[in-house]
Each structure stands twice: as C-alpha cells, then as structure tokens.
Amino acid sequence: MFKTTRRGFMIGCSSAIAAWSGGLNFTAFGSAADEPNQDIVIVVFLRGGMDGINVVPPIAGADRGHYEAKRARIAVPLSGQNAALPLDDRFGLHPGAAALHGLYQQKLLAFVHAAGLTSDTRSHFDAMQYMELGTPDSKASSKGWLTRHLETAPGAPAQVIMPAVAVGNQQPTSLLGSQESIGMTSPNDFNFGGHWKYGDAQRIALRSMYGGGSWLHAAGVQTLDAIGVVEAANPGAYTPGNGAVYPNSGFGRNLQTVAQVIKMQLGLRAATIDLGGWDTHEYQGDSGAGYFSDKLNELGKGIEALFVDLSNDNGACHTNRLTVVVMSEFGRSFQENASRGTDHGHGNVMIVAGGAVNGGKVYGNWPGLATDALYDRRDLAITTDYRQVLSEILINRLGNPNIDQIFPGYSGYTPLGIMQAAGTTPICVPVSPGEPTPTPMPTLNQRVYLPSVRR
Amino acid sequence: MSLSSHTTKPDHATDDASSPQQLSPSRRDLLRRGAVAAGAAAVAWQPHRAQAQEPAPVAAMRSPNRVLTFAAAGEPELPPLEVIALNRIAFGPRPGDLASLMALGATSEARLQAYVEQQLNPAAIDDGACDALIAAQGFTTLGKSRQQLWADHVIKDKVSWDERMQPARETRAATFLRALHSKRQLVEVLAEFWHNHFNVYGWDSWSAGAWVHYDRDVLRGNLLGNFRTMLGDVAKSAAMLYYLDNVSNTSAGPNENYARELFELHTLGAEHYFGVASTVGPGGGYLHPAPKGPDGKPLQYVDEDIYSATQCFTGWRIHKDTGEFVFEDAVHAKYSKIVLDQNIPSGSGQQDGEQVLDLLANHPSTARYICRRLCRRLIADDPPETVVQAAADVFYAQRAAPDQLKQVVRTILLSSEFATIWGQKIKRPFDFTASLLRAANANFAWSDSFNWRYEAMGQAMFSWRPPDGYPDRKENWSSTMPMLQRWRACNWLLDGWKMGGDGADKDNPRIDCRGQMPATITTPVEIADYWIDRLLGRPMPAIERQAIIDFMAAGRNPTSSLTDKQIDEQLRLMVGLIFNAPSFQWR
Incomplete structure (x- = not known):
C-alpha cells in the first residue's frame, strides 16, 4: 500500500521533504533496485461506448464482406483518401487514428480486439460501474479497481506524495473510495484562492473545522492536503517538451496535466482521464470521415503528444515506465442504424500503449462477424475479458500480483503477452511529433446539426 | 405516513442540550430572532494558538472506508425540524424565513405540515416580488409560445447562435433568480429534480431554441401533476425528441436511443433491467424471462422490450415548420409488437407509443424507481426502503390522479424519515450556491463572471451531456476538485472588492455583511455567534465554532470589542468560512 506523505509534508517533518528541498528527484521515493513498481498506468476511459469495429475494422476475408454489408454507409473504405491504415493482414486502423498508427509501427502500441466487459448489459451506466469497480454484475463494492490496486500494491515505497490523480471535474468510479488520489483539472488552477492577507488563517480555520471524523471531514482534509502539495510544487504554466502539440481540447489539456504531474516527480503511479462523446447513435460519419474520425483524431493526437512529450524529459525516458490503456464501457451494434450511427453493443477494442508494451500487434482471439458468431446475434462477441488485459499490466508492470483482491471473483488469468515481463527495462524509443496538421475539432456549425452525438 | 409519528420522536432541542458539542439550551432560544446563542458567553478566553503552523492531524481522518461509511465522531447532529425543512423543501433559509415558519404553528410537526401544504399549492402563494424582479431583467423569451420559440429561435432565416441560445440562457438566469427569491421554493427544488431526471443537454440548437417550452410547460407544468x-x-x-434521436427513428431504420433511456432512466430504472436475455421460450413461443409481479406481468425489462418499444415510437417527430409534435404514419412500423408481455396490435399508429408510455408510467417498478430518486433528492443518498415504498404505494395507487405527484411529494415530506434523517447527503453546487446567496441576502444579479465561478464547481446548468443527469450522491461531490472549487467560489463571492463595485463588475453578486449586523455586536465571540445563528439557524459543533472565533479574533481577546477597521477587514472572510464549514454542506 502506498503511504502518502502529504500529511507529513504539510507539517514539515517528513524525510521526503528533505529530498524535496534539494530539488525534486524521483529517487526520493525509492530506487529501481529496491522498488519493483515505479511504473505508471494512465487509464483513458472513453465514455459513451466507442465503436471499436470502426476503430479496427476487418480489411480481408469473409468478415470484410459482412462488415461492408452491415455498414454500407459508415464502413471505413479500403482505398481512397480515407482508407484504413493496415495493421496486419486481417485488420486496418481508422484513418482518423493515424497518430496511433505511428506508435503502432514503432511497436509502442497494441490493440486487443473483441475485448470488454462480459456482463449481459447494454446500459452505459451499469457497464461503466461494473467495469470501473472491477466487479462485473455487481455494484456492491465501495472501491474502484484502481483504488484496490493502490491499496494492495506490495513493496511500494514508504512515502509517495501523489500516487494517483484523477484529471477532470469528476473522480471516476475506478478511483472510488481512494483517499490518496487527487482530483484536479490543472495544477496551475489547483490553488485555494484565499485572501491575500488572511489566506493562511482561512486555511488553518478550515483544517480545524474539518478535523472531525466523518467522510465529509476526511474529504476536506484530503482537499487541503492536496492543495498544499500542488502549491508547494509550484507548478506554474506548463510547456510541453520536444515540440509536442496536444489537441486544443479538454482532453488535450487533461493529458498535459498528467505529463506535468509526472515531470513534477511526486511519485505518480496511476492517473485517470475521461473522454466523452462516443455515444454515436446518429451521423457518426460515413466512409471513414466525419464526427467519429475527428473524435479518433483527438484521441490519437493526444496520446501521440503525450509520448512525444514524455519520451525525453531532459534525458529521462518516462514513456518506459508508462502504460496507457484505453477502454470504453461497450462497443456498438454491428449493424449501422438508419441515422448513420450505431446503437449500444458489446465487444470492443482496447488500446494499450507504452514503452513496455509488446506493440505492433493486434491481440485477442477474433470471434468473427458472421451473424452466428455475434453476441446475441447482434454485436461483436467478447473473447478477452477486459480484466485479463488490466491484470497483465498490473502483474508485469505495476508490480501488483494481487489480482484476486483487485478483481474479486476473477479467475483463470493467463497473460496475452502484451506486456514485457516484470523487471525488464524497455529500450527507450524516442517519439517525434507526427504530421503537424491541426486537430480538427467539431465546429460550432457541426454542433448545430449534430445534436445527438454525445456521451 | 401520519404526522402522529412525530409525537413520539425525541425532541430536537433535548437532543441538542444533551450533547456536549452543542451550545444552545433549547430550540426556542435558538430560534428567537436576534438572539445570540446562549452558550457564547460561557466560552472563556484562551491564549491564541500559534497560526504559523497548522494543527496536528487528527488520527481518525483516514478511516478505511471514507466514502460509504460514517464515523461516529463528526456525524452531524439532527437539526431542528424547521431547519431540515428549509434546507430540503427550499434552497435554505433567507433572513426571516425561519421566523415565518415558526409562526405557522404551535409544534414543529404542525409547522412542517402547514409549510408543506403551503408549498404544495404554489398558485396560492403571492410571488409578485420575484415576478417583478424577473420582469425587470428584460428577458424576451420566457413568455413565448412553443410555436413562437420555434419560429424565432430555431428555424428563423439566418438565426444567429446567440438567438438560438437565448431561450436557454434566459431560463438559466431566471432559474437562479427564482431559486434565490421565489417564495414557491418547493417548485424550484422539484424543477431542478425533474430537469435532472429527464435530463436534456440544453445547449444544442434544437433544445436551446425551444428550452422555455421544455422548462416551463413540460417540466414545471407537470411537477405537481400526473x-x-x-x-x-x-x-x-x-x-x-432531438436529444435522444427519436426524430430519426423510423421503420426502415430504428434508433433505439430514446426507447432505451425511457426504460432505464425515465421509468423502470436500471434497477429493473433484467439484462440481455431471450424472449423465446423453450417451445419456441414468446416467453418473457423476467420475474413476474402479482398480475403476472414482468417486473423487469430486457433488451427485446427496448427493441419492440423502439418500433412503437417510430414516426414520433417534430413538425419542422411549427416545432409541434407530429406523428408520421409513413415511417411508422406497422406490424404488431410485444412489450413487457403486452401485445400491441398492428395498425394502432401513434397509440403504439402511447401504450408503451401507459405500460411504463403505470408500472409498480416505475413507482419505486421514481420515488427512490425523489427520496434521494429530498432525504438521503440511500433513503430507507420504508419511505420509498410508502411513496411508491401512493404513486401507484394515485397513478390516474391529476395531482398524483403532489400526493407523492407530500408523503415524502411528511414522513418520519424526512424528519429524522440528516447529513446523509451534501449540497450539490447548485444547492450550495443558492443557499449561500439566500442566507447572505446577496444583492445578486446574473453575470458571466459569476457563472464562470459557478460552473467550475461542476454542475453547470442544463449542461450534463449523458442522459442520466447530474449524480445525486455525496461521493460525486466530495472528491478534491469539487471541494476545492466550492471553497474557491465562496472565497470569490465573499471577496471584499466586489462590495459596491461598479463598471464591468457592477453585475457581480454583492454581499453586505456589515450592514446586516447590528452595530452593538463587536467582539469575535458575538460576531461569530450572530452569523452562525443567522446563516445556519442552529448552533455549530464546538470545533467549528471555535475555529470561526479564532479566525475573527486573529490572536486578540475574543471577548473584547474589535475596531471598525478590524471588523471591516475580516467580517466577510469569516462569513465565508461559515459557508465553507462542514455544517453548511450537510443536507
């Protein structure tokens, strides 16, 4: 279990602070030799049900025929300006995600197809809760799977200032019940905003008032601690490194916050970011273009920028200890609907990127798209439980083998081979900025005529 | 639930007096207007603690299950029933509200009953002052008909973005003003509830242009009705129709978005979702797999119900020229359907969809789901089954009554659970902001700079994208970001530089603390106790009160008078601390 030093820091008696005062240094929180779990996981949750079949569509064989028949208008074509980018001899990548293709070719990124939550539900809200609690078919847990990871990680350093950050306004369910995570949008804005003269006295009063024992009091103290940590680190305005260009969107800014926190060397181990807008019931975009393409572009450009930014931080290769996992609550119906969109489905694609990923490959046991092979004769079936992918990251890279505690009731884990083994140090792959094309964001005009494309 | 249950309930004031943390000897004293909490004088002066270093940590703060369990220490005391009522039936008390409520009867129970009846009959409440205030804003869309809104703000040639958004913007500003000034507070509380229940993102062009209709006629027009x-x-x-895509739901290409959320969010609720399961029985015929109620009908729904209902709603659209609802038979699925084991014969046209709505609205599972959500808003995050079931029984029994929802709300507000549960919920940002501005008697005017601070707290109005509405549980509002933004917004509202501001700042909310405090109140203890009573209507736990006094004293003797300059410099900040204290967050 991670032991935060935020409290110790606040009252100025922690040894970690001595290390701090001499300049921020990651080794203050343990060295590679005596600490097995310096790796960082960034969980990107795509809210609304991402259309995985169109992210990684079939490009050959009978499934290509099924695909073009069922998705006459929205199918990603094989030729022309918006042709699918080849991944292997079976699958291509949506051209909107071209930025991810570069990482794939550098073997920093892999896909797991026909993955997801096996629960029999097509409800956004049920599916998200099951997935993020890590307990399919049950909402009884008061803690998310990342919370349980942070609590059960063995051999964690004695002192970590900021082990987890939830970037955004809302803390996701995966961090439910976590007392060590900090929710924030940007470190620059994460300050108390108190009175110029009485600001300290205001905070002292708040700390007194929130000194009781209820959950609300604990939440107040946690917030005061977090303010203290972030303010002490004095983050300032952030300039991405290596010419990285993040999308000019909330998602792009949230990714920058993660990069900034990683570079602040506060011992970050886990971060969560949400990206909404995937509930594409209507006009998701024909023939590899349109709204869905723009959305993928935002996702891809964002992840690419993160790798550009972090692959060389004054010589430090943060991407080597970074694993980004992209998931969504379910995929979408195989058959497109009359509104040129797709409805709630089942199986999906997961994206895993990082220095320790055995990238450049599409993983998973492909069930096929013939009607008899579909889940409920309707949706892509699931052959890889999402927990299998997360477990491999947890065991191989995050130093936490306590899968039975993180995912209670989950059994039969076998590795896909998507992550390099524990203890191996990946070769650092420098990532340079891709095509300097601006990120097309949905314009005002598009919003006017696409009222329904939303989470 | 009968009011008689209250007569056996322990008296709040007795509870208060028996607690070492409480200062007020009786509720009557507490509620005597202008009185300073009686315990004030008993607090002896102590040397001021050093402020250079923050207090040592409290060992109990890292209890292992912060989110879903309650530590015994620090759990809030049950306030007087009148305070509970004004914090849940209204957006908190304005100055004088508690006194008005006290005048409504001889006992707490009688006062609550009278207040509830008053609030359940809003037409009988004179709201002229609030109406005049809103009239003075120069809004132009709030009185327009559905057709006029459509003509002026949706389909008008070259309609600008500002014109499209205007009905939603004016509704938003009016909603704030009503929450602060309307005497029909229960209507405002329920309007927020139903906006959340039937959530629509308000800032798309189709919704924003017709927003006045949705707010005024559809939701407010029915919230005490059927x-x-x-x-x-x-x-x-x-x-x-636009938000959940039913406008493009046709026989040739069904779009299930509306039908799914109709079942999952609007009526039966996800708690009654049986999951993905076949409706084909062993013999090959129709067999609904969900458990059955006493009438033999399924209590839960499956995906097949959603797909069939989707067919029933094909052709439900909006007339492009008028903005009125229109049924287009040409794109309607004509064959027969089965929804929840109910046969819907072919050839019924619009009645297909109407029958689905009948089935769902008159379903006992809907009664339970709607009532659970109402109780969650009005009582606790996890309301006891007893009150949920009592309300659901009324909901179901009165399903044909034109005042069905009024009867349901009355049942909840007069339940013993309403009166005896407190602190199992915190204010959401809208509750917090409205109650702060009400308690402070703020000279509030809408401004973009206010909205900017407000929205940072995470509950931007009509802005929740997914169809489930803003979460209504404490864990969604107590992580570090919402907590920090709440404090920051309060700091901004109470910052002194806006006092009497002019120029670009003239529209910002102004709170004149000094002018609202009697000149005879001059010591830190007196000042703290005056404002605690004034803003909370009840005493604070000793630990919170002491922190307020310490802040105001700033190292000086807390029972000695402060100078005018000292009061001016710190009073507003001290008031802000009371708003940011735990006591002000409970609901």
Whole structure:
C-alpha cells in the first residue's frame, strides 16, 4: 500500500521533504533496485461506448464482406483518401487514428480486439460501474479497481506524495473510495484562492473545522492536503517538451496535466482521464470521415503528444515506465442504424500503449462477424475479458500480483503477452511529433446539426 | 405516513442540550430572532494558538472506508425540524424565513405540515416580488409560445447562435433568480429534480431554441401533476425528441436511443433491467424471462422490450415548420409488437407509443424507481426502503390522479424519515450556491463572471451531456476538485472588492455583511455567534465554532470589542468560512 506523505509534508517533518528541498528527484521515493513498481498506468476511459469495429475494422476475408454489408454507409473504405491504415493482414486502423498508427509501427502500441466487459448489459451506466469497480454484475463494492490496486500494491515505497490523480471535474468510479488520489483539472488552477492577507488563517480555520471524523471531514482534509502539495510544487504554466502539440481540447489539456504531474516527480503511479462523446447513435460519419474520425483524431493526437512529450524529459525516458490503456464501457451494434450511427453493443477494442508494451500487434482471439458468431446475434462477441488485459499490466508492470483482491471473483488469468515481463527495462524509443496538421475539432456549425452525438 | 409519528420522536432541542458539542439550551432560544446563542458567553478566553503552523492531524481522518461509511465522531447532529425543512423543501433559509415558519404553528410537526401544504399549492402563494424582479431583467423569451420559440429561435432565416441560445440562457438566469427569491421554493427544488431526471443537454440548437417550452410547460407544468402526463409531454418535446434521436427513428431504420433511456432512466430504472436475455421460450413461443409481479406481468425489462418499444415510437417527430409534435404514419412500423408481455396490435399508429408510455408510467417498478430518486433528492443518498415504498404505494395507487405527484411529494415530506434523517447527503453546487446567496441576502444579479465561478464547481446548468443527469450522491461531490472549487467560489463571492463595485463588475453578486449586523455586536465571540445563528439557524459543533472565533479574533481577546477597521477587514472572510464549514454542506 502506498503511504502518502502529504500529511507529513504539510507539517514539515517528513524525510521526503528533505529530498524535496534539494530539488525534486524521483529517487526520493525509492530506487529501481529496491522498488519493483515505479511504473505508471494512465487509464483513458472513453465514455459513451466507442465503436471499436470502426476503430479496427476487418480489411480481408469473409468478415470484410459482412462488415461492408452491415455498414454500407459508415464502413471505413479500403482505398481512397480515407482508407484504413493496415495493421496486419486481417485488420486496418481508422484513418482518423493515424497518430496511433505511428506508435503502432514503432511497436509502442497494441490493440486487443473483441475485448470488454462480459456482463449481459447494454446500459452505459451499469457497464461503466461494473467495469470501473472491477466487479462485473455487481455494484456492491465501495472501491474502484484502481483504488484496490493502490491499496494492495506490495513493496511500494514508504512515502509517495501523489500516487494517483484523477484529471477532470469528476473522480471516476475506478478511483472510488481512494483517499490518496487527487482530483484536479490543472495544477496551475489547483490553488485555494484565499485572501491575500488572511489566506493562511482561512486555511488553518478550515483544517480545524474539518478535523472531525466523518467522510465529509476526511474529504476536506484530503482537499487541503492536496492543495498544499500542488502549491508547494509550484507548478506554474506548463510547456510541453520536444515540440509536442496536444489537441486544443479538454482532453488535450487533461493529458498535459498528467505529463506535468509526472515531470513534477511526486511519485505518480496511476492517473485517470475521461473522454466523452462516443455515444454515436446518429451521423457518426460515413466512409471513414466525419464526427467519429475527428473524435479518433483527438484521441490519437493526444496520446501521440503525450509520448512525444514524455519520451525525453531532459534525458529521462518516462514513456518506459508508462502504460496507457484505453477502454470504453461497450462497443456498438454491428449493424449501422438508419441515422448513420450505431446503437449500444458489446465487444470492443482496447488500446494499450507504452514503452513496455509488446506493440505492433493486434491481440485477442477474433470471434468473427458472421451473424452466428455475434453476441446475441447482434454485436461483436467478447473473447478477452477486459480484466485479463488490466491484470497483465498490473502483474508485469505495476508490480501488483494481487489480482484476486483487485478483481474479486476473477479467475483463470493467463497473460496475452502484451506486456514485457516484470523487471525488464524497455529500450527507450524516442517519439517525434507526427504530421503537424491541426486537430480538427467539431465546429460550432457541426454542433448545430449534430445534436445527438454525445456521451 | 401520519404526522402522529412525530409525537413520539425525541425532541430536537433535548437532543441538542444533551450533547456536549452543542451550545444552545433549547430550540426556542435558538430560534428567537436576534438572539445570540446562549452558550457564547460561557466560552472563556484562551491564549491564541500559534497560526504559523497548522494543527496536528487528527488520527481518525483516514478511516478505511471514507466514502460509504460514517464515523461516529463528526456525524452531524439532527437539526431542528424547521431547519431540515428549509434546507430540503427550499434552497435554505433567507433572513426571516425561519421566523415565518415558526409562526405557522404551535409544534414543529404542525409547522412542517402547514409549510408543506403551503408549498404544495404554489398558485396560492403571492410571488409578485420575484415576478417583478424577473420582469425587470428584460428577458424576451420566457413568455413565448412553443410555436413562437420555434419560429424565432430555431428555424428563423439566418438565426444567429446567440438567438438560438437565448431561450436557454434566459431560463438559466431566471432559474437562479427564482431559486434565490421565489417564495414557491418547493417548485424550484422539484424543477431542478425533474430537469435532472429527464435530463436534456440544453445547449444544442434544437433544445436551446425551444428550452422555455421544455422548462416551463413540460417540466414545471407537470411537477405537481400526473407522471403519465409529464412523461408524454417529455416524449413529444423537441428537446427530448432531438436529444435522444427519436426524430430519426423510423421503420426502415430504428434508433433505439430514446426507447432505451425511457426504460432505464425515465421509468423502470436500471434497477429493473433484467439484462440481455431471450424472449423465446423453450417451445419456441414468446416467453418473457423476467420475474413476474402479482398480475403476472414482468417486473423487469430486457433488451427485446427496448427493441419492440423502439418500433412503437417510430414516426414520433417534430413538425419542422411549427416545432409541434407530429406523428408520421409513413415511417411508422406497422406490424404488431410485444412489450413487457403486452401485445400491441398492428395498425394502432401513434397509440403504439402511447401504450408503451401507459405500460411504463403505470408500472409498480416505475413507482419505486421514481420515488427512490425523489427520496434521494429530498432525504438521503440511500433513503430507507420504508419511505420509498410508502411513496411508491401512493404513486401507484394515485397513478390516474391529476395531482398524483403532489400526493407523492407530500408523503415524502411528511414522513418520519424526512424528519429524522440528516447529513446523509451534501449540497450539490447548485444547492450550495443558492443557499449561500439566500442566507447572505446577496444583492445578486446574473453575470458571466459569476457563472464562470459557478460552473467550475461542476454542475453547470442544463449542461450534463449523458442522459442520466447530474449524480445525486455525496461521493460525486466530495472528491478534491469539487471541494476545492466550492471553497474557491465562496472565497470569490465573499471577496471584499466586489462590495459596491461598479463598471464591468457592477453585475457581480454583492454581499453586505456589515450592514446586516447590528452595530452593538463587536467582539469575535458575538460576531461569530450572530452569523452562525443567522446563516445556519442552529448552533455549530464546538470545533467549528471555535475555529470561526479564532479566525475573527486573529490572536486578540475574543471577548473584547474589535475596531471598525478590524471588523471591516475580516467580517466577510469569516462569513465565508461559515459557508465553507462542514455544517453548511450537510443536507
């Protein structure tokens, strides 16, 4: 279990602070030799049900025929300006995600197809809760799977200032019940905003008032601690490194916050970011273009920028200890609907990127798209439980083998081979900025005529 | 639930007096207007603690299950019933509200009953002052008909973005003003509830242009009326038809978005979702797999119900020229359907969808789901089953009554659970902001700079994208970001530089603390106790009160008078601390 030093820091008696005062240094929180779990996981949750079949569509064989028949208008074509980018001899990548293709070719990124939550539900809200609690078919847990990871990680350093950050306004369910995570949008804005003269006295009063024992009091103290940590680190305005260009969107800014926190060397181990807008019931975009393409572009450009930014931080290769996992609550119906969109489905694609990923490959046991092979004769079936992918990251890279505690009731884990083994140090792959094309964001005009494309 | 249950309930004031943390000897004293909490004088002066270093940590703060369990220490005391009522039936008390409520009867129970009846009959409440205030804003869309809104703000040639958004913007500003000034507070509380229940993102062009209709006619027009009527009006509103895509739901290409959320969020609720399961029985015929109620009908729904209902709603659209609901038979699926084991014969046209709404609105599972959500808003995050079931029984029994929802709300507000549960919920940002501005008697005017601070707290109005509405549980509002933004917004509202501001700042909310405090109140203890009573209507736990006094004293003797300059410099900040204290967050 991670032991935060935020409290110790606040009252100025922690040894970690001595290390701090001499300049921020990651080794203050343990060295590679005596600490097995310096790796960082960034969980990107795509809210609304991402259309995985169109992210990684079939490009050959009978499934290509099924695909073009069922998705006459929205199918990603094989030729022309918006042709699918080849991944292997079976699958291509949506051209909107071209930025991810570069990482794939550098073997920093892999896909797991026909993955997801096996629960029999097509409800956004049920599916998200099951997935993020890590307990399919049950909402009884008061803690998310990342919370349980942070609590059960063995051999964690004695002192970590900021082990987890939830970037955004809302803390996701995966961090439910976590007392060590900090929710924030940007470190620059994460300050108390108190009175110029009485600001300290205001905070002292708040700390007194929130000194009781209820959950609300604990939440107040946690917030005061977090303010203290972030303010002490004095983050300032952030300039991405290596010419990285993040999308000019909330998602792009949230990714920058993660990069900034990683570079602040506060011992970050886990971060969560949400990206909404995937509930594409209507006009998701024909023939590899349109709204869905723009959305993928935002996702891809964002992840690419993160790798550009972090692959060389004054010589430090943060991407080597970074694993980004992209998931969504379910995929979408195989058959497109009359509104040129797709409805709630089942199986999906997961994206895993990082220095320790055995990238450049599409993983998973492909069930096929013939009607008899579909889940409920309707949706892509699931052959890889999402927990299998997360477990491999947890065991191989995050130093936490306590899968039975993180995912209670989950059994039969076998590795896909998507992550390099524990203890191996990946070769650092420098990532340079891709095509300097601006990120097309949905314009005002598009919003006017696409009222329904939303989470 | 009868009021008689209250007579056996322990007296709040007795509870208070028996607690070492409480200062007030009786509720009557507490509620005597202008009185300073009686315990004030008993606090002896102590040397001021050093402020250079923050207090040592409290060992109990890292209890292992912060989110879903309650530590014994620090759990809030049950406030007087009148305070509970004004914090849940209204957006907190304005100055004088507690006194008015006290005048409504001889006992707490009688006062609550009178207040509830008053609030359940809003037409009988004179709201002229609030109406005049809103009239003075120069809004132009709030009185427009559905057709006029459509003509002026949706389909008008070259309609600008500002014109499209205007009805939603004016509704938003009016909603704040009503929350602060309307005497029909229960209407405002329920309007927020139903906006959340039938959530629509308000800032898309189709919804924003017709927003006044959705807010005024569809939701407010029905919130003390009949649920089936409201459900039908929602289903036929431009806002919902576009938001959940039913406008493009046709026989040739069904779009299930509306039908799914109709089941999952609007009526039966996800708690009654049986999951993905076949409706084909062993013999090959129709067999609904969900458990059955006493009438033999399924208590839960499966995906097949959603797909069939989707067919029933094909052709439910909006007339492009008028903005009115229209049924287009040409794109309607004509064959027969089965929804929840109910046969819907072919050839019924619009009645297909109406029958689905009938089935759902009159379903006992809907009664439970709607009532659970109402109780969650009005009582606790996890309301006891007893009150949920009591309300659901009324909901179901009165399903044909034109005042069905009024009866349901009355049942909840007069339940013993309403009166005896407190602190199992915190204010959401809208509750917090409205109650702060009400308690402070702020000279509030809408401004973009205010909205900017407000929205940072995470509950931007009409802005929740997914169809489930803003979460209504404490864990969603107590992580570090919402907590920090709440404190920051309060700091901004109470910052002194806006006092009497002019120029670009003239529209910002102004709170004149000094002018509202009697000149005879001059010591830190007196000042703290005056404002604690004034803003909370009850004493604070000793630990919170002491922190307020310490802040105001700033190292000086807390029972000696402060100078005018000292009061001016710190008073507003001290008031802000009371708003940021735990006591002000409970609901």
